[in-house]
Amino acid sequence: MGINPREVKRMLKRFGIQDLNLEEVNNVTKVVIYLGDGSTIEINKPMVARMKIQGLSIYQVQASDSDIKVVKPQPTMQQPRTSLIIQQPQQATVQRPHSNMNRVRTISDSSWRRLVALGRRRLRR
Numbered sequence: 130m131g132i133n134p135r136e137v138k139r140m141l142k143r144f145g146i147q148d149l150n151l152e153e154v155n156n157v158t159k160v161v162i163y164l165g166d167g168s169t170i171e172i173n174k175p176m177v178a179r180m181k182i183q184g185l186s187i188y189q190v191q192a193s194d195s196d197i198k199v200v201k202p203q204p205t206m207q208q209p210r211t212s213l214i215i216q217q218p219q220q221a222t223v224q225r226p227h228s229n230m231n232r233v234r235t236i237s238d239s240s241w242r243r244l245v246a247l248g249r250r251r252l253r254r
Contacts, residue, residue: 134178150181160190167202 138151154177162170175192 137178151178153178154188160192169200171198171200172196173198 134151134153141151157175157177158173160172160175160177162172164170172190172192173196175190175196177191178189180187180189
């Protein structure tokens with residue numbers, strides 16, 4: 130499948146690298162790498178080794194090609210914006226507080242529509 134961690138250790142000793150801490154990470158079932166574009170690389174049944182060199186940890190992941198799967202992100206559909214829905218009554222009554230309190234004024238449907246349209250324009254700002 131790949132290079133055995135013991136073999137890597139022996140080869141590094143031949144090259145004069147003595148202070149390498151190489152150990153196999155056991156019981157790894159899956160490694161997932163998240164990419165910047167939202168896709169992922171999923172590696173099943175990998176062989177993972179950890180090397181410690183001068184305070185840094187380096188992880189080496191090995192797997193056969195059949196165990197590697199690239200998953201592209203699913204395109205998301207944008208949700209439609211919810212709009213403000215106002216039900217308009219047939220006849221609306223409005224009281225004017227500054228004038229005669231007993232006097233009630235009736236607004237026609239067309240005036241009500243203009244009032245609602247004005248309110249919508251102010252909400253958009």
